[in-house]
Amino acid sequence: MSRSIKHSAASISNKEFNIEFKGYSCIEVDRMLDEVIEDYQSFYEIIDAHQQSLSSYKAQIAKYKSYIL
Template sequence: MAKDTNLTAQEIYDKEFHVDLKGYAPGEVDEFLDMVIEDYQGFEEKMQELGTALARYEDRIKELQQQVFALQTENQNLTEKVNADFVNANSDQVDLLKRIARLEQAVFGKDQPQPQQ
């Protein structure tokens, strides 16, 4: 347990009050209970702080997860676009080469080798 508290659970458990003629000494009991109350108030404040921080962190996690999802979707769309552009560019190059081969054949004659299709 952190040392910012007055008592440990074992100290509370082991505490023995002195008995006077009327019972326990009221001042001693009051002093002890004041320390217990102070500790509990400290724990309550700390729990509230941690609860607030936890809520903030959970909200931030949700925001970041949404950003990750958006970026993954954008990445997938860009990858698909690049792949489609690459396939189209290759098809265009093959078509160009075939057209050039046909033009060469028409210009230079039929004795040129035929392009393979």
């Protein structure tokens, strides 16, 4: 199952929408987008931390395998 990320914090921040009659409140949309951007930034930090942990665990596994073999 291959998934790709369609948006980054920057692409969300830079997205511009057309203004139409009886559209959504620009202020509410901007606030929501700001929250989504913050979430994306948090996700990047969490993913990075998990990748670092995974690398460390892989190194430990390789070390312990060398003891067995």
